[in-house]
Amino acid sequence: MFEKNRVCELFGIKYPIIQGGMVWCSGWELASAVSNAGGIGLIGSGSMSADILKDHIQKTKKNTNLPFGVNLPLLRKDIADLIKVVLEEKVDIVFTSAGNPKTWTSTFKGEGVKVAHVVSSTIFALKAEEAGVDAIVAEGFEAGGHNGREETTSFVLIPSVKEKISLPLIAAGGMYKGISLLAAMVLGAEGIQIGSRFAISKESSAHENFKKKVIEINEGETRLSLKKLTPVRLIMNDFYNRVKEAEDAGASTEVLSEILGRGRSKIGICEGNIREGELEIGQVSGNLTKIQTVQEIINEIINEYIEVKNNLINL
Numbered sequence: 324m325f326e327k328n329r330v331c332e333l334f335g336i337k338y339p340i341i342q343g344g345m346v347w348c349s350g351w352e353l354a355s356a357v358s359n360a361g362g363i364g365l366i367g368s369g370s371m372s373a374d375i376l377k378d379h380i381q382k383t384k385k386n387t388n389l390p391f392g393v394n395l396p397l398l399r400k401d402i403a404d405l406i407k408v409v410l411e412e413k414v415d416i417v418f419t420s421a422g423n424p425k426t427w428t429s430t431f432k433g434e435g436v437k438v439a440h441v442v443s444s445t446i447f448a449l450k451a452e453e454a455g456v457d458a459i460v461a462e463g464f465e466a467g468g469h470n471g472r473e474e475t476t477s478f479v480l481i482p483s484v485k486e487k488i489s490l491p492l493i494a495a496g497g498m499y500k501g502i503s504l505l506a507a508m509v510l511g512a513e514g515i516q517i518g519s520r521f522a523i524s525k526e527s528s529a530h531e532n533f534k535k536k537v538i539e540i541n542e543g544e545t546r547l548s549l550k551k552l553t554p555v556r557l558i559m560n561d562f563y564n565r566v567k568e569a570e571d572a573g574a575s576t577e578v579l580s581e582i583l584g585r586g587r588s589k590i591g592i593c594e595g596n597i598r599e600g601e602l603e604i605g606q607v608s609g610n611l612t613k614i615q616t617v618q619e620i621i622n623e624i625i626n627e628y629i630e631v632k633n634n635l636i637n638l
Contacts, residue, residue, distance in 0.1 A: 325625055329491040330514035333437060333457055334416060335390050337361035338625060339514025340504070341439075341460075341493060342521045344394020344418055345468060346370035346603070347592040350528040351379040353521060355386035356617035361625075364391045365418055370589065373404040380412045390416060392437075397422025410434050421469060421553075424454040439493065441516075443471020448484045459488055460516055463496030467519050467605035470547055470554045478510065485511030499607045501627025519605040525616045530595030533602065534614055542609035549583065551576045558602035562587065 330339040340362035342353065346369040354364030366383060368376045376393070383391050393409050395402065398421045406427060409417060417431060420441035431438045432455060439458040440451040448459050461484040463477025464470060475483075477496040485492055494507035495516035507515050521527060523534040540558055548557050548566050551574075557563045565582055574582075583601070591600015615623075 325629065328513045330458065330493060333491055334363055334392075336363055338621065339493070340621060340624065341365065341418070341514060341516040343367075343468075343495070343516055343518030344369065344392075344420075345518050345522050346588055348522045348527045348529045349394065351382035351386065352528065353524065353526045353617065354379075354391050355383045356524075356526040357521065357621070358383075358387045358389040358391045360618045360621040362621060363416065365394045366391070367394050368405050369394065369396045369399070370593075371405075373401065373408050376405055377408045377412060380408065380414060384412075392416030392418055394418045394420065395427075396420055397424070397426065402427075406430070410436070418460065419456075420460075424451045424456055428454045428456055441495065442484070443480070444473050444475060445480075445483045445487050448488050452488050452490055456490065458491040458493060459484060460493045460495050461512070462516070463494075464547070465497035465606040466495055467522070467545070467556050467608070468603040470556055472550065472554055474547065477507075481507060481510040481512050497605065497607050499610065501624045501629070502631055504624060504628045505631055519607050520611060520620055521617065522604065523611060523614050524620060525614060529592050532595030532597050533592050533600075536597045536602065537604055537608045538611050538613060540608055542606075545604060545606055545608060549579060552579055552583065555601070555603060556605060558597075558604055558608070560591075560600070560602060561598045562591075562601060 338361040342357040342364050344365040344367035349367030354366045357364035366379045416437050418439045424440045428438050438456045440456045441460040442448045461480045463480050464474045481494050492512045493514045494512035498515040498517050499520040504515050523537045544559050545556050547554050549555050587601035590596045591602045
């Protein structure tokens with residue numbers, strides 16, 4: 324049996340496993356599959372217009388009667404439009420990131436929405452708690468996609484945040500197995516958020532070329548890049564090499580923005596151009612070797628968690 328904790332009780336879920344709200348990966352199919360398997364599925368609104376988000380919310384409702392949420396990057400220029408859709412569609416859970424939680428948390432709380440906010444440092448965790456969120460996601464430097472400038476690893480960040488806050492804590496960055504869940508709990512978290520492993524699941528909306536590339540790469544083949552813009556962890560490919568060459572030469576933010584262009588992550592993750600796309604994935608990708616269904620992934624995580632925990636108790 325898996326014991327329930329504050330994360331399970333807060334969100335009304337069976338297991339404290341939250342799917343990352345990843346651009347071009349986290350559509351209705353992935354979100355509903357994670358929720359149906361006992362965790363929280365999140366629709367990744369970062370790559371959606373308001374109309375597309377509405378469509379994905381409605382499709383998720385048709386495919387699960389269990390709790391799900393929406394990931395909202397607060398720095399989006401059209402964030403007010405996305406939030407309007409979330410409230411109109413009566414979504415019960417949001418995970419906010421990349422912005423000031425004070426701006427919208429009171430609005431969500433006034434509508435009965437539960438709010439978790441993603442942070443990369445203890446300072447930001449305290450600010451999120453002060454803003455009135457219900458839970459904190461502490462995301463370490465190992466994570467894929469956009470990352471914190473502090474470059475603090477999960478094993479340092481999780482206990483540091485835990486010492487300073489009283490809210491339920493969710494660990495992110497390098498989380499992918501039952502032993503990850505157990506280790507995170509030992510460090511003070513009450514749940515984990517998984518991105519990379521779900522990004523290459525069968526239900527992910529990412530292109531098959533991207534999924535195959537992820538399982539081909541080895542340890543050390545991702546790098547934190549574009550620090551002058553917004554730090555992002557990328558697979559090392561032709562696009563990354565051009566960025567690195569420019570950064571090594573001291574390129575300005577204007578030059579880096581020109582190299583990045585528009586829709587670079589869509590080119591890679593959604594359209595499958597693994598040479599020229601922005602391939603966002605976590606360090607843990609070097610440990611991923613197969614494409615599985617969401618149900619298989621969560622079953623493996625929970626079974627391993629119980630087995631390893633029992634073995635430790637019996638030592």
